[in-house]
Amino acid sequence: MSTLITNIAELMTQDPEHRVLKDAAVVIEGERISWIGQASGAPAADDAVDAGRRAVLPGWVDSHTHLIFAGDRTAEFEARMAGEDYSAGGIAVTTEATRTTGDYDLTRLAQGRVAEAVSQGTTYLETKTGYGLDVEQEARSARIASTVADEVTYLGAHLVPAGMDAEEYAKLVCGPMLDAVRPYARWADVFCERGAFSEEQSRSVLQACRDAGLGLRVHGNQLGHGAGVRLAVEFGAASVDHVNYLSEQDIAGLAAGWTGWDAAAGTGRRGTVATCLPACDLSTRQPLAPGRQLLDAGVPLALASNCNPGTSYTSSMAFCVTTAVLQMGLSVHEAVRAATYGGALALQRESGNDVDGERAVGSIAVGHRADLHVLNAPSATHLAYRPGMPLTHAVWRAGVRAR
Numbered sequence: 001m002s003t004l005i006t007n008i009a010e011l012m013t014q015d016p017e018h019r020v021l022k023d024a025a026v027v028i029e030g031e032r033i034s035w036i037g038q039a040s041g042a043p044a045a046d047d048a049v050d051a052g053r054r055a056v057l058p059g060w061v062d063s064h065t066h067l068i069f070a071g072d073r074t075a076e077f078e079a080r081m082a083g084e085d086y087s088a089g090g091i092a093v094t095t096e097a098t099r100t101t102g103d104y105d106l107t108r109l110a111q112g113r114v115a116e117a118v119s120q121g122t123t124y125l126e127t128k129t130g131y132g133l134d135v136e137q138e139a140r141s142a143r144i145a146s147t148v149a150d151e152v153t154y155l156g157a158h159l160v161p162a163g164m165d166a167e168e169y170a171k172l173v174c175g176p177m178l179d180a181v182r183p184y185a186r187w188a189d190v191f192c193e194r195g196a197f198s199e200e201q202s203r204s205v206l207q208a209c210r211d212a213g214l215g216l217r218v219h220g221n222q223l224g225h226g227a228g229v230r231l232a233v234e235f236g237a238a239s240v241d242h243v244n245y246l247s248e249q250d251i252a253g254l255a256a257g258w259t260g261w262d263a264a265a266g267t268g269r270r271g272t273v274a275t276c277l278p279a280c281d282l283s284t285r286q287p288l289a290p291g292r293q294l295l296d297a298g299v300p301l302a303l304a305s306n307c308n309p310g311t312s313y314t315s316s317m318a319f320c321v322t323t324a325v326l327q328m329g330l331s332v333h334e335a336v337r338a339a340t341y342g343g344a345l346a347l348q349r350e351s352g353n354d355v356d357g358e359r360a361v362g363s364i365a366v367g368h369r370a371d372l373h374v375l376n377a378p379s380a381t382h383l384a385y386r387p388g389m390p391l392t393h394a395v396w397r398a399g400v401r402a403r
């Protein structure tokens, strides 16, 4: 079964050449893109869809979410808007609510959040554990996550549960909890921050998880300067996320990791992607991450929603893109790239058709997964030009019409 999407005013491919085609068309065959080019030269297909002179982008790749939770943190948000600081301790409130919610309800909640994201153009999505914080509950979160998300990250090292000794808990995270979660997860993460895990504790978690064969990610430099970025670079983590407080050495270290990387060919030694979470920065009233500075230094950037009940209760990638343009100094093309190709790079899904049997996501090219986002606008510029407007017109996810 093939579908021709034609009459596309602007096709922002986010491919290695950064091509933006005018008057374009795309053919989807099964779950893959089989042709792109000028509409006038499009081949015949079983089915045709008229895009009505709208813009088409790759679906958003949301590389950082925490969707496996129950409960509500409105009161904490209100207190923050009244001047309180964000602290990692709020995670305990969600942990309590999550532990006392049954599998069926927890799964339904997570499915609902994924559906919200997809209806706004997200077609590939990572999610984390981290609100279970004991062996059984973390394994349950990972199992549920594996049924709702494309990528699962083990975040047992999110907060030391009340009443537990930090060193004892870190041993649990590196031992029995890791064993229990391992079958469901591709990634491991650690919240390396004041009030969460120290540099040494983070180091032991990263080491154990790497030894167990998990890819690494780090929550780092969110609330102040610290060791997160440095550790992420040292361990060759795929991504370090938040990156609000960076020293010159942090930025130089991230950039140095990519020397030898051929962005066009997608080959060579890869470094650590810097993932900015602007919705979280606004909700916690932190300074926005220095995305412009990172890009100028040559560090590949991702934008992600960080959807979670504490610091960023939104899955709107369009909101993140809009903020990145209006507040962080990115161009529309750069922001869309960070929210599509950048997310794929952070999840190491940006190229090749044979990684774990998966197709490349985050850009529009022949052979890639057919993840498309049709905007109700003639160009992607409208994402920033018309902030807050519901611009998602249609979504294809792995070749299936999802909206």
Ligand SMILES: N=CN[C@@H](CCC(=O)O)C(=O)O
Binding pocket: 066, 088, 090, 091, 094, 191, 219, 222, 280, 306, 308, 309, 310, 311, 312
């Ligand atoms: N910073 C650490 N973890 C989440 C927030 C978790 C919470 O407060 O519930 C984040 O990425 O912002």
Ligand SMILES: [Zn+2]
Binding pocket: 064, 065, 066, 219, 306, 308
């Ligand atoms: Zn997070």
